[in-house]
Amino acid sequence: MGGRVTKDNSAKLAVLIDADNSSAKKIPLILQEVAKYGVASVKRVYGDWSSENLKNWRDVLLPHAITPVQQFAYTSGKDATDMMLIINAMDLLYSKALDGFCIVSSDSDFTPLASRIRESGLVVYGFGEKSKTPEAFINACDKFIYIENLEDINKTDTSIQLITSTNNDNNQVVNPTQVTEVKNFEKLQLDSVSTQLTIDSATLQLIYKAIKDTADDDGWAYLGNLGKYLVMLKPDFDVRTFGCNKLSELLEKLGLFTFQRRGSQIFVRKKASFSKFLKAVQDTIIAKYGINQWVYLNPLAIEINKSYPNLDVSEYDCKSIYQALLKIESKYFEFSDDKRKLQLLQSKNS
Known part of the structure; x- marks a missing residue:
């Protein structure tokens, strides 16, 4: 499973939380996100619970069945909490009872841990703040989710209405000859069709590269594979960063791509100049x-x-x-x- 991000609801995951570098208020949103990738078989949060700084965590632990792990700060300036989390993670890794780990922290100290877990063939999901998490930790994970994006997805967006066709059966047989151009992909309704999304040049070039690398001889890339490949290239790639809920919505807003439907599958390629x-x-x-x-x-x-x-x-x-x-x-x-x-x-x- 290492190096591949899949949404397998049966995958057994360990959620390990660094209380010193995480917000208790965000834990419900994080656990909702974790549920997309598997079952949180282990849920532990690490910190010095005798400290007044962590008293706001007490109302979060019980309703979400998170086990607090006590770790006293033996020496000033030494992060004993990180050490305990890493030791527990290695114990869980050697138990061979899990399919992956979710590390909730913005601390670069967990970069070697994430790399070691992936070397053992397990998937690593990272959760942290965009402004605080170093690039090294982000790239050490299979997928990294910014906590700020989890906040955005729970806000009501009245400017966009996405109506997905319900007559497509995921199990239907795809007829390769059944090909139609899709101008308004999945009936995406925007207040202003001419309004294009602003995106940084590096991300746009990343999308172009992903399409080129995964495309067939005619330049068409399967949308399902494209999303997975983008995360492999850049673990923190997340369409929610740009105010979208789906990759198809992001590409449609950019106005730089054309879509093609083949049965129930959607393909995309860059518009010709x-x-x-x-x-x-x-x-x-x-x-x-x-x-x-x-x-x-x-x-x-x-x-x-x-x-x-x-x-x-x-x-x-x-x-x-x-x-x-x-x-x-x-x-x-x-x-x-x-x-x-x-x-x-x-x-x-x-």
């Missing part, structure tokens, strides 16, 4: 009509189709070449007032 289409239009006009000559769109569309029979305008959210022509917004082309004719301007080649 519109500049390729502009080049096809330019070359066709030069070859058939000439520069600064008005050309009716219908005949032009026919000529483009003849010259470029494999041109797929669905990648531009268009159903026809004619529709794609109407989307041209280049300074090198000019439309007639009635939008029925188009001409290529001389400056295109100057």
Whole structure:
């Protein structure tokens, strides 16, 4: 199981909590998240319970059946709590009764522990605060979940309504020939379709790489595999960081990808650059009509189709070449007032 993140509700997990580096208020949300990946067979929280700093934990332990583990601070400046957690984790590891561990802490001291558990073939889920958790600990886990994202998912979002089709059976036989383009993926309704999500360049490049690495010969990547691969590349990748609940929702909001349904499975690939289409239009006009000559769109569309029979305008959210022509917004082309004719301007080649 090491290195692979799966949602197996039967997996036996140990939830080990560093009370000194975690918030008691967030434990219910963390346990809800843990339930997505398996059963919390072991739930322990470590700290010096004689300290007044941990008194707010007492109301959390009993209702969630979490076992407190006492560890006195023998020497000032030495974190005995971390040592006890690590020792207990190794004991549980050697018992071979578990499928994985959930380490709740923002402390880098658990980086070697996470690496050691993964070396033994078990999965490691990390939970911590985004601003406090070092990158080394994040990358040592199979999947890392920011606690801030767990807060966001419980807030009511009235700006987005996701209606998922209920007539898809996960067990149905997929017919490879049953392929349809999906413009509005899973009927995703947004207040403003033209509003695109803002995302950092590094994450966007990560998505591009994941699609490229998992795609078939035609550039289509299966959405289910894509999500798993993204987490393998970046353990803290989480669509909730960007205000989304599903990977499909994130990709749809970005407006940079096109979707394809094959039976009950969804595939995605990067939209082709519109500049390729502009080049096809330019070359066709030069070859058939000439520069600064008005050309009716219908005949032009026919000529483009003849010259470029494999041109797929669905990648531009268009159903026809004619529709794609109407989307041209280049300074090198000019439309007639009635939008029925188009001409290529001389400056295109100057």
